[in-house]
Amino acid sequence: MKRTLFDKIWEQHVVNERQDGSSLIYIDRHLVHEVTSPQAFEGLRNSKRFLRRPDLTLAVADHNVPTENRVEGIKDDVARIQVETLEKNVKEFQVPYIPLMDSRQGIVHVIGPEQGFTLPGCTLVCGDSHTSTHGAFGALAFGIGTSEVEHVFATQTLVQKRPKTMLINVSGKLSVGVTAKDIALGIIKKLGTSGGTGFVLEYAGEAISNLSIEGRMTLCNMSIEAGARAGLVAPDNKTYEYIKNRPMSPKGDSFEKALAEWMLLPSDEGASYDEIVKIDATSLEPHLTWGTSPEDVLPINSQVPDPKNIEKETLKNAMQDSLDYMGLKPGSLLTDIKIDKVFIGSCTNSRIEDLREAASIAKGKKVNDSVHAMVVPGSGLIKEQAEKEGIADILIQAGFDWREPGCSMCLGMNPDQLKPKERCASTSNRNFRGRQGRDGRTHLVSPGMAAAAAIAGHFVDVRNFN
Amino acid sequence: MKSFNKLSGIVASLPQLNIDTDAIIPKQFLKTIERTGLGKHLFHEKRYSKENNLNENFVLNQEPWNKSKFIVAGDNFGCGSSREHAPWALLDFGISCIISTSFADIFYNNCFKNGVLPVILDEKNVIEISKLADEGIEISIDLEEQQIIAQNKIYKFDIDPYRKHCLLNGLDDIGITLENENKINSYEDKLSNKKWYVPEKI
Numbered sequence: 001m002k003r004t005l006f007d008k009i010w011e012q013h014v015v016n017e018r019q020d021g022s023s024l025i026y027i028d029r030h031l032v033h034e035v036t037s038p039q040a041f042e043g044l045r046n047s048k049r050f051l052r053r054p055d056l057t058l059a060v061a062d063h064n065v066p067t068e069n070r071v072e073g074i075k076d077d078v079a080r081i082q083v084e085t086l087e088k089n090v091k092e093f094q095v096p097y098i099p100l101m102d103s104r105q106g107i108v109h110v111i112g113p114e115q116g117f118t119l120p121g122c123t124l125v126c127g128d129s130h131t132s133t134h135g136a137f138g139a140l141a142f143g144i145g146t147s148e149v150e151h152v153f154a155t156q157t158l159v160q161k162r163p164k165t166m167l168i169n170v171s172g173k174l175s176v177g178v179t180a181k182d183i184a185l186g187i188i189k190k191l192g193t194s195g196g197t198g199f200v201l202e203y204a205g206e207a208i209s210n211l212s213i214e215g216r217m218t219l220c221n222m223s224i225e226a227g228a229r230a231g232l233v234a235p236d237n238k239t240y241e242y243i244k245n246r247p248m249s250p251k252g253d254s255f256e257k258a259l260a261e262w263m264l265l266p267s268d269e270g271a272s273y274d275e276i277v278k279i280d281a282t283s284l285e286p287h288l289t290w291g292t293s294p295e296d297v298l299p300i301n302s303q304v305p306d307p308k309n310i311e312k313e314t315l316k317n318a319m320q321d322s323l324d325y326m327g328l329k330p331g332s333l334l335t336d337i338k339i340d341k342v343f344i345g346s347c348t349n350s351r352i353e354d355l356r357e358a359a360s361i362a363k364g365k366k367v368n369d370s371v372h373a374m375v376v377p378g379s380g381l382i383k384e385q386a387e388k389e390g391i392a393d394i395l396i397q398a399g400f401d402w403r404e405p406g407c408s409m410c411l412g413m414n415p416d417q418l419k420p421k422e423r424c425a426s427t428s429n430r431n432f433r434g435r436q437g438r439d440g441r442t443h444l445v446s447p448g449m450a451a452a453a454a455i456a457g458h459f460v461d462v463r464n465f466n
Numbered sequence: 467m468k469s470f471n472k473l474s475g476i477v478a479s480l481p482q483l484n485i486d487t488d489a490i491i492p493k494q495f496l497k498t499i500e501r502t503g504l505g506k507h508l509f510h511e512k513r514y515s516k517e518n519n520l521n522e523n524f525v526l527n528q529e530p531w532n533k534s535k536f537i538v539a540g541d542n543f544g545c546g547s548s549r550e551h552a553p554w555a556l557l558d559f560g561i562s563c564i565i566s567t568s569f570a571d572i573f574y575n576n577c578f579k580n581g582v583l584p585v586i587l588d589e590k591n592v593i594e595i596s597k598l599a600d601e602g603i604e605i606s607i608d609l610e611e612q613q614i615i616a617q618n619k620i621y622k623f624d625i626d627p628y629r630k631h632c633l634l635n636g637l638d639d640i641g642i643t644l645e646n647e648n649k650i651n652s653y654e655d656k657l658s659n660k661k662w663y664v665p666e667k668i
């Protein structure tokens with residue numbers, strides 16, 4: 001039987017088939033952060049269970065951490081207690097932990113790959129929906145809730161129903177100025193936010209092979225915004241190069257043995273999928289969300305849509321609601337939308353390549369007077385690299401606020417938040433109401449588009465920007 | 467886990483599409499290290515004004531819906547973040563059954579781990595129940611029989627038999643899995659010859 005990448009990973013990880021058709025799946029890697037783990041550790045303690053495989057687990061605090069004056073510690077008491085609770089728990093259960101003041105600290109989905117914790121063919125989970133990011137390495141990676149975190153702690157397995165598979169074939173080459181973020185937004189535009197529900201997506205095709213590992217992470221990261229718990233890209237030489245010599249990845253002979261297995265992972269020629277979607281990369285443009293769901297997205301040279309043109313009552317009302325919330329008029333140009341804030345960061349777009357992209361746009365220019373623009377690198381190591389490469393200097397000279405790593409304004413659990421009605425060009429992944437701050441208005445874009453908007457003071461087509 | 471079998475009560479209708487877990491329980495309440503106490507923050511931004519006053523226009527703040535035990539909602543309920551704080555907040559408020567045409571995967575899973583029952587019905591039936599909800603009419607659900615009864619009409623629904631069994635008996639997933647611990651052990655035995663498999667220490 002010809003098998004897909006997903007089939008191969010799944011079948012290798014079945015510990016037990018259950019009578020009801022679900023399977024007990026072995027979990028190879030478990031990432032842990034401060035927000036979704038305290039109740040799971042508490043559950044272990046209450047039931048006197050132990051953590052089965054601390055050696056396959058890695059913890060870091062990222063959601064709640066300040067991105068400035070970190071040496072002064074976390075000022076918000078409740079947030080500080082949560083981080084301290086994580087520190088206490090990792091000690092008690094002997095989980096490898098990257099401390100807050102360590103240069104390797106960062107967003108959980110950035111540091112996993114960076115440390116070589118994420119490997120092709122593995123099953124990887126984390127109590128966070130953007131765990132799909134790690135699919136960029138050909139790992140079956142998905143987000144879980146806190147009860148499931150506890151289940152993995154205690155058993156190193158999860159009960160799962162076999163999902164369906166969807167191949168997303170992105171053919172052709174991207175034009176200059178169009179990025180992995182735009183592929184992701186283009187796919188969500190096509191599938192809608194629930195089109196991928198129940199599926200594992202596999203991204204393939206020329207445009208995907210051409211993407212860097214960073215770009216593949218951006219793409220897989222957004223799978224969840226199409227409703228899919230996981231997205232996959234088959235591993236190739238770029239993947240193996242990226243993994244080699246990372247601190248936690250296999251070394252020497254072990255690496256060679258692992259490599260031999262990884263090379264068998266890509267889908268067999270002619271393997272079948274439950275659904276196939278085709279996207280033409282050559283027709284993709286830089287995208288921008290206009291509403292309050294990632295599916296509310298259009299190419300930059302479009303107009304704000306008009307609810308009048310929508311027939312179905314519920315959809316018409318939903319659109320009107322979104323436009324009211326976003327403070328936008330139907331028919332106006334997206335390029336006329338003025339912004340107050342720019343956020344370059346998050347597990348979607350905070351890696352070195354993203355910062356390079358932003359810097360290439362910002363070089364020699366100034367952030368518009370009416371805009372506050374912040375850059376939050378995904379990890380301390382990325383921050384250091386950007387400083388070494390001179391990217392940080394370019395951004396700082398252009399007037400960007402250069403911060404310490406963390407989730408930051410992606411969800412605004414820490415003090416980085418939008419004020420009511422403030423409008424933000426954000427490289428994150430969710431434009432939900434209130435996500436970046438109560439009544440804040442989020443437009444999702446690529447790092448290049450965000451940097452260009454920071455300078456212009458409104459959205460612009462990054463392809464014509466210089 | 468609390469078991470779930472029968473439930474009767476008021477239904478709150480939230481017809482919006484794509485109600486996400488950020489809306490169900492906003493980020494500022496995720497800093498808790500407990501599972502309880504989130505009910506007062508359920509749908510916080512809709513229930514309270516910026517000055518923290520009760521928003522009288524929001525259904526969960528009005529009689530009799532402030533005592534709702536059910537929610538009937540628009541498509542793709544619970545999308546977004548994996549936060550289990552969403553079912554915890556619903557439960558803490560007193561809501562343990564949600565009816566919609568579709569749910570996001572992670573939220574759907576999380577419900578079952580907490581004794582919350584998500585029920586999928588087709589659009590026509592969801593709209594019918596939503597009308598009854600607005601009139602303040604009580605409905606009841608019987609999980610054993612897989613049916614909702616509303617004004618003498620019976621709505622049958624499907625549910626995965628294993629999940630139903632766990633919910634009816636309040637079974638703890640971990641306990642059930644550990645009954646097969648020998649299988650996990652033998653799976654791990656097979657892994658032990660793959661040295662590369664365990665991450666290097668940091």
Ligand code: SF4
Pocket residue numbers: 063107108109128130346347348406407410411428429
């Ligand atoms: S950066 Fe945003 S999406 Fe990513 S893990 Fe942090 S909060 Fe979640």
